[in-house]
Amino acid sequence: MSSENQCRFTARLRNVRHLAAVIKSIHFKDIATCRISPDGLTFILEESRCLFGRCLIQKQIFEDFNFMPPMTDGAPLNSESQQEPRFVSQSGSQHGSNQYYSQRMPPGYSPDGTANFGINLATLLSCLNMFGTAGSSSIYTGDGTGGAIGGSLNSGPVTAIKLSYNGTGTTFNLTLEDDGVVTTCGIPTFDPEPPVDFEFNEENHSKIIMKAQWLEEGLRDLDATSDRVVIRLSPDIPHLRISSLGTIENLDVNYSQGDVIETFVYQYNRPIEISYNFSHVLNVLRVCPMATKANMAIDSKDFMRIQFLLPVVEHKYLFAEYSFSPLEALD
Structure with missing residues (x-):
């Protein structure tokens, strides 16, 4: 060339x-x-x-x-x-x-x-x-x-x-x-992997914003040996529940708007539950200790995206993001 x-x-x-x-x-x-x-x-x-x-x-x-x-x-x-x-x-x-x-x-x-x-x-x-x-x-x-x-x-x-x-x-x-x-x-550089055709639905999604510290502490309280984590969103308190499904017991962490959740946007009038691979979700623990804010969003196809704000100096930020495909529906 x-x-x-x-x-x-x-x-x-x-x-x-x-x-x-x-x-x-x-x-x-x-x-x-x-x-x-x-x-x-x-x-x-x-x-x-x-x-x-x-x-x-x-x-x-x-x-x-x-x-x-x-x-x-x-x-x-x-x-x-x-x-x-x-x-x-x-x-x-x-x-x-x-x-x-x-x-x-x-x-x-x-x-x-x-x-x-x-x-x-x-x-x-x-x-x-x-x-x-x-x-x-x-x-x-x-x-x-x-x-x-x-x-x-x-x-x-x-x-x-x-x-x-x-x-x-x-x-x-x-x-x-x-x-x-x-x-x-x-x-050395090389030809990139073919991009995956995945686009988060920005027009139709639920959103939760909280301190990254609260998300980190909640995930660490769950059973890391569980193969899946369940995200439950509800218009009623608790607005967000994160649960691990262990072989011996299930563990829950609850979050509510005004207590831990700073912003809560929810598009349904009933609760929903979606499961994800827990080992995948635990990857966010790499970024939580460095981040101040976590912005969790779930779109109409149940894809979950968590964006993190990493301040460098005042008014300058780095951004990190994880996205997850849902598992099959719970029985």
Whole structure:
């Protein structure tokens, strides 16, 4: 492929921990798809069409972010106005609303010009921790008004990083700098896995927003040996019940609006119960300790999506998301 048909991407981040933390939050398997768009970087994972993970590092997180989509045989379309990213669509191909190119894209690119490639997350995380500074937590855990509750963003040594990618067939390059010492890693990329045709119904769903801490504590109180977890939603108290079905006993955790639930949107006048693979749902425990908010939504086909807000500094956030297919109806 000629160089003019390749994308050009470079980005700089002052603290490598931010990138490492959000990738770790969805790292339930090694092989992932990385998607680079004008809005930022997205990493996407999928397991057996039942479990989906996604994280977004918006371009606003970076000190410097430059992405040039590849050229086609036609001229690029209008890309003057860009909306803020919307981290709500499972497809992930558009975080905003712009279409940049109408002509056919080269292999490895979406119709809108975003770059897509496969990458090994274990290798990526190992490279990010080259100086041993990516493992400790530095996620800002403030209360949203700037007052820090937990650790400091600048605690411990800080490693800066530059990312670059030159298109299909090239390596994903990391240049890390720590106290004047510079090292460069080139991670092989490969053709991404075919995308799964899954789209969450944004127009018809129930929604629950609570502190991530409450969701984490509830899940840890259940029987982790259970093969399924049951989510019960009701217009009456308790509005949300999460139950594990064990071989000896069933355990329940109840949540109600005004007590733990901050926002409750429910579209039915009767309770519903939906079961999910509990081992899949427990993956959210990777992200809960770093997140402040959990947004749980269940659509009309019983697909469940939980989005997490990870504050970095005041008014800047990372986003992580898990989605789950329902199991068969309970007997």
